[in-house]
Amino acid sequence: MRIRIRLVRSVIGSLPSQRRTVRALGLRKINQCVEHEANPALLGMAKAVGHLVRVEEI
Numbered sequence: 001m002r003i004r005i006r007l008v009r010s011v012i013g014s015l016p017s018q019r020r021t022v023r024a025l026g027l028r029k030i031n032q033c034v035e036h037e038a039n040p041a042l043l044g045m046a047k048a049v050g051h052l053v054r055v056e057e058i
Contacts, residue, residue: 001037001038001057001058002035002036002037002038002057002058003035003036003038003042003043003046003055003056003057003058004033004034004035004055004056004057004058005025005027005033005034005035005036005046005053005054005055006031006032006033006053006054006056007022007027007028007029007030007031007032007052007053008030008031008052008053008054009030009051009052009053010030010052011052014049014052018048018049018052021045021048021049022049022052022053024045025042025045025046025049025053027053035058038057
C-alpha cells in the first residue's frame, strides 16, 4: 500500500522534533506532496505530525 503525504500547515511555531519529522518525510514547502510505501515507522511519523499534514491512500 502506498500513501501520499501533503504538508498543509507551516512548521513555524512547531517543536523542533516535529520540524525534523516533517523534513524526514521529505516535505519542505506547504502543499508539497510525497509518496511513500506505507510501513509502521512511516505511519507513526505521519501520526506524530498529523496536525501539519494530510495523509491519503493511493
